[in-house]
């Protein structure tokens with residue numbers, strides 16, 4: 105959690121609970137509204153909502169993880185969306201995703217601890233002729249090879265160490 109975030113979460117949840125009836129039936133609208141304010145649903149927000157609605161926190165977590173419109177990790181400064189549509193998948197989309205995961209030391213759906221990069225897979229973004237495609241903060245990058253993955257990350261300030269390809273695992277780039 106970054107500095108001042110806890111207070112922001114508490115304030116945002118309290119504002120939303122002031123707008124909505126605190127009953128179980130309002131859970132989804134409350135979660136959506138809190139997500140709108142915070143750009144994601146932090147665990148603390150879900151705990152506070154569960155407390156206010158007098159329902160188990162596990163029910164709130166369960167619902168938030170079930171529906172994919174809920175975002176459980178904060179958006180990074182650079183939001184990387186790797187296309188996993190058929191055309192991209194067939195020509196290396198998964199390889200590009202694996203490269204990003206390895207370089208950033210996170211899995212898809214997560215955000216780096218410094219909140220610089222978030223990584224997610226998306227369905228076809230409509231640029232199949234450029235496959236495999238990655239969208240970075242709404243800018244389309246086409247024909248994303250592993251080398252291009254490094255180029256994209258370096259362009260956004262990520263320090264990349266040369267890969268040995270031997271015994272490499274997540275975070276081996278010193279991140």
Ligand code: FES
Nearest residue numbers: 187189192228231
């Ligand atoms: S499948 Fe990736 S842009 Fe269409």
